[in-house]
Amino acid sequence: MSIRQISVFVENKQGSLVKITDVLASESIDLRAMSIADTQDFGILRLIVSDTDRALEVLRKENCIVTETAVVGARLRNEPGALATVVRVLSENGINMEYMYAFNGATPHHAYVVLRVDDNDKVEALLLDSGIKTITEEQVSEI
Amino acid sequence: MAERYWQKEIETASREEIKAIQDERLVKTVKHVYDNVEMYRKRMDEAGVKPEDIKSIDDLHKLPFTTKQDLRDNYPYGLFAVPTKDVVRLHASSGTTGKQIVVGYTKHDLDVWDEIAARQLYAVGADENDFIHVSYGYGLFTGGFGLHGGAGKIGATAIPVSSGNTDRQITILQDFGSTVLCCTPSYAMYIAEQVKAKGIDPKTLPLRAGIFGAEPWTEEMRHQIEEMLDIKAYDVYGLTEIMGPCVSYECSEQTGMHVNEDHFIVETIDPDTGEVLPYGTPGELVFTCITKECCPFIRYRTRDIGVLTIDKCSCGRTFVKMTKPKGRTDDMLIIRGVNVFPSQIETVLLRMGYSPNYKIFVDRVNNTDTLLVQVEMTEEMFSDTVTKIKEHEKALEGELRSLLGIGADVQLVAPGSIERSMGKAKRVEDKRKLIGG
Ligand SMILES: [Zn+2]
Numbered sequence: 155m156s157i158r159q160i161s162v163f164v165e166n167k168q169g170s171l172v173k174i175t176d177v178l179a180s181e182s183i184d185l186r187a188m189s190i191a192d193t194q195d196f197g198i199l200r201l202i203v204s205d206t207d208r209a210l211e212v213l214r215k216e217n218c219i220v221t222e223t224a225v226v227g228a229r230l231r232n233e234p235g236a237l238a239t240v241v242r243v244l245s246e247n248g249i250n251m252e253y254m255y256a257f258n259g260a261t262p263h264h265a266y267v268v269l270r271v272d273d274n275d276k277v278e279a280l281l282l283d284s285g286i287k288t289i290t291e292e293q294v295s296e297i
Numbered sequence: 298m299a300e301r302y303w304q305k306e307i308e309t310a311s312r313e314e315i316k317a318i319q320d321e322r323l324v325k326t327v328k329h330v331y332d333n334v335e336m337y338r339k340r341m342d343e344a345g346v347k348p349e350d351i352k353s354i355d356d357l358h359k360l361p362f363t364t365k366q367d368l369r370d371n372y373p374y375g376l377f378a379v380p381t382k383d384v385v386r387l388h389a390s391s392g393t394t395g396k397q398i399v400v401g402y403t404k405h406d407l408d409v410w411d412e413i414a415a416r417q418l419y420a421v422g423a424d425e426n427d428f429i430h431v432s433y434g435y436g437l438f439t440g441g442f443g444l445h446g447g448a449g450k451i452g453a454t455a456i457p458v459s460s461g462n463t464d465r466q467i468t469i470l471q472d473f474g475s476t477v478l479c480c481t482p483s484y485a486m487y488i489a490e491q492v493k494a495k496g497i498d499p500k501t502l503p504l505r506a507g508i509f510g511a512e513p514w515t516e517e518m519r520h521q522i523e524e525m526l527d528i529k530a531y532d533v534y535g536l537t538e539i540m541g542p543c544v545s546y547e548c549s550e551q552t553g554m555h556v557n558e559d560h561f562i563v564e565t566i567d568p569d570t571g572e573v574l575p576y577g578t579p580g581e582l583v584f585t586c587i588t589k590e591c592c593p594f595i596r597y598r599t600r601d602i603g604v605l606t607i608d609k610c611s612c613g614r615t616f617v618k619m620t621k622p623k624g625r626t627d628d629m630l631i632i633r634g635v636n637v638f639p640s641q642i643e644t645v646l647l648r649m650g651y652s653p654n655y656k657i658f659v660d661r662v663n664n665t666d667t668l669l670v671q672v673e674m675t676e677e678m679f680s681d682t683v684t685k686i687k688e689h690e691k692a693l694e695g696e697l698r699s700l701l702g703i704g705a706d707v708q709l710v711a712p713g714s715i716e717r718s719m720g721k722a723k724r725v726e727d728k729r730k731l732i733g734g
Contacts, residue, residue: 161681163674165711191683195708196674198681217494217713219674223681252682270681 156224156274157291158206163219164190164197174199177216183209186297187257187268200255202227202268204295226269226277227289232262240267243284249277259297266297300549300612303419303451304412307559308614312607315615318559320353322587327351327360330593333378336371337595354562357585358573363594368398368538377401379591389437390537400537401591407446409588410540413557414447417546420555420612421506421531423477425452428503430475432466432484433511434720435459439541440511444479447543453477460484460719463491470502478507482514482522482530483722486653489525499527508533510542512721513624513640517647519551532621538597539584545619548612555616556605560588563617564596565605568626576605581626582619600626630659630727632666635703639724642705645696646672654715660728668705670697673712 164170171190178185184204191198203209206222213220230236237256244251252270259266266289271277278288289297302308310318328348330337340361341347350356367376374381384401391397402410423429429448433440441459448455456473458466460480466488469475478485485507492499504526510533522530534554535542544561545554556563564573565580574580582601586593601622610618624638631637639657646655651672658669678689690707697705716723 159681161679163679163709163711165714167711170711193683193687196686196710198683198686200681217711219676219679219712221676221679221681252684 155226155278155288155290157202157227157268157289157294159223159225159268159270160201160203160206160209160213161221161223162199162201162213164199166192166194166196171197171199173216174213174218177212177218178203178209181208181212183212186294187255187266189253189255189268191253200253200268202257202294206291223270224274226271226274226281227294228267228269228281229259229287229289230265230267232258232265236265237267239284240269240281240286243280243286244269244271244277247280249273249280301419301422301424302614303416308416308555308616310615312615315558316354319562319587322559323354323357323562323585324348324351326585326587326589326593327595329590330378330595334376336367336376357562357564357596360585360595362571362583362596362598364598365398365538365600368400369396372396373399374401376594377591378593379403384591386442387437388439388442388537388541390439398538403590406540406589406591409560410443410543411446411450413540413543413546413560414443415450416447416557417508417531417533417543418444418447418451418453418477420546420548420614421477421508421529422549423451423453423506427453427476428456428474429453430456430458430466430469430473430478430504432458432460432478432480432488433542438720439535439537440479440481440720443535443540443542444508463488463719467492467495467497470504471497474503476503476505478504478526478528479533480507480509481511481718481720481722482509482518483512483653483718484720485509485522485526485530486518487717487719489522493525499525502526504528506531508542510534513622513628513638515640515644515647516621517644518653521647521653534619534622536599536601538592538594538599539586540589544584545616548610548614550611552610553606553618553620555610555614555618558616561586563605563619565603566598568598568600568602576607576617579604579623582622602626602629628725630657630725632659632668633703635701637668637701637703641700642670642697643724645693645700646670649693649696650677651675651693652712654712654717655724656715657725658728659725666729668703669708670705671708671710671715673715674709675712678709 187202386402435441531547535544545556562585564583568581603622655672
C-alpha cells in the first residue's frame with residue numbers, strides 16, 4: 155500500500171536545489187510533495203513525484219545521488235485537528251516516526267501527509283482502524 | 298600461463314650474478330662521474346674518497362648523496378656527464394615547488410629505458426600482439442615516452458593517446474581495441490567512472506591490464522580499478538631524475554615492484570640520519586644509476602618512503618622488490634605533530650566503501666591544525682534520513698582517527714564535485730603554507 159519517495163543528496167551550495175527541480179521540470183515530471191532536511195553540511199531533498207521511475211532515471215543521469223524509500227501516505231480531511239489525530243495514533247501505539255511532512259492535493263477538501271516509519275504495514279493498519287485513509291502509489295499520480 | 302620474461306637471463310639471475318654485475322658497473326660509473334662532473338669530483342674530494350676506493354657495492358655507502366636541490370643548483374646541464382652533442386633527448390620535471398629540473402639521455406640511455414619498459418610490459422603478459430594505450434602525458438614529463446618506447450621494443454602496437462579528452466580515450470579503448478592501459482591511477486579511476494557513466498560493460502572492452510604509476514596509490518584503489526574496468530592493475534615506479542617510469546616494475550604476483558638492479562642500485566636510508574637500513578625496514582628510497590651515460594646520479598635521494606624485500610617471488614624474478622611507496626616525504630603532512638600520508642586517508646575511504654575522489658584540507662585555526670577530508674557521497678552511503686548519513690560520517694571519522702591517530706572532520710560532497718585529474722591528482726590543500734606556517 156505504501157507510496158514511493160525519492161530522496162536526493164543536496165550539497166549546501168547555491169544552485170544545487172534549482173538544478174534538481176529544473177531537471178524534473180524539463181522532463182515534465184510533477185512534484186506532488188517536497189520537503190528538505192537540512193544539516194550544516196548537506197541536505198536531503200525528499201520528493202513524491204508523478205512518475206517515480208522516470209524521475210530516478212533522469213536524476214541518476216544527471217549524476218545525482220538518489221535513493222528510494224517506501225513511505226506511508228495518508229489522506230486527511232483539510233480541517234483542524236486532522237493531523238493531530240495521526241500523531242496521536244502513532245504515539246499511543248509506540249510508533250517511532252523518523253520524519254513526516256504534509257502537502258495539499260488539487261482539491262481543497264483534502265490534505266496529505268507522508269510518514270516515514272519502520273513498519274509501513276502496521277502503521278497503515280493502525281491509521282485505517284482510526285478511520286484515516288491511506289493512499290497507494292497509483293493514487294499519487296491522480297492527486 | 299607460463300611466466301614470460303623479456304630478458305630471462307638477467308631477470309632471473311642469481312643474487313651473486315646480480316652483485317657481480319653491480320660491482321663492475323658501479324666502479325665504472327663512479328670513475329665516469331668523477332672524471333666528467335665537477336660536482337661529484339668536488340664532493341668526493343671533500344669526503345676524501347677516490348674512485349679507486351670504490352671496489353664493489355659494499356663501498357657504496359662511502360659516496361655522498363645527490364639531492365633534488367643539487368639538480369636545481371646545477372640547472373640546466375651542470376650534472377651532465379657527457380657533452381651535449383651526445384645528448385639525444387631532454388626531459389624535465391617541474392615539481393610543485395621550486396625551479397624545474399632537467400635530465401638528458403644519450404642514445405644508449407634511451408635504449409636502456411626502452412629495455413626496462415619492455416620488461417614491464419612482458420611482466421604484465423603483453424607481447425607483440427598487444428595494443429598499448431598510453432594515456433600518460435607526452436612531453437617533457439617522462440610518463441608517455443617511457444611506456445611508448447617499451448611498446449616499440451617488444452613490437453606491440455603503441456597508441457600514443459596522451460592524457461586528457463576522456464571521451465576520446467574511451468572511444469579509442471572501444472574502437473582501437475587497446476589491451477593495456479598506461480596512465481596515473483587517478484586517471485584510470487576517472488576513465489573507469491566515465492566508462493560506467495556511459496553504460497559500457499567493461500567486459501565488452503578488450504582491455505585486460507593496466508600499468509599505473511607516477512603517484513602514490515593504495516591497494517584498495519587497485520582493487521576498485523580492477524573491478525570497475527575488469528582488468529589486472531599493475532604498479533610501476535620511476536622518476537625523471539633516475540630515468541622515468543619502469544625503474545621498478547610489478548609482476549604477476551602483484552606484491553611489489555622488482556627494481557631493475559642491473560641498471561640501478563637501490564638502498565633504503567633513514568631520512569634523518571642518512572644511515573643505510575636493512576631490507577624490510579621502511580625508509581627513504583635511494584637509487585644509484587650504474588649504466589647511464591648522461592645523468593648517472595649517485596645515491597639519489599627520492600624522498601619516497603618504501604620497503605625493500607628480497608623474498609623469493611612466485612614470478613621467478615630475482616631482483617629486489619620494493620613496496621608501493623607510501624608517499625613522498627614531501628607529501629607527508631605533519632598535523633598536530635603527527636605524520637599523515639594522504640595514502641593512509643585513501644586506504645580508509647576505500648575500505649569503508651567511499652569513492653577514491655577526495656580532497657584533504659589542512660588549516661590552522663586558533664593555533665591548532667585542522668584536518669578536513671572531503672569525499673564524494675555514493676549511492677550506497679546515502680539514505681533518506683539524516684541519522685543514517687551521520688552514522689556513516691561518524692564511522693568514517695572513527696576509522697580515520699584510529700588509523701591516523703588524530704581526529705579528522707569529514708564532509709560529504711556531491712558526486713563529480715571534486716576536481717578530476719588527467720595526470721597526477723592534487724589531493725591536498727595545505728592552507729597553513731599560505732600564511733607562512
Ligand atoms: Zn615477481
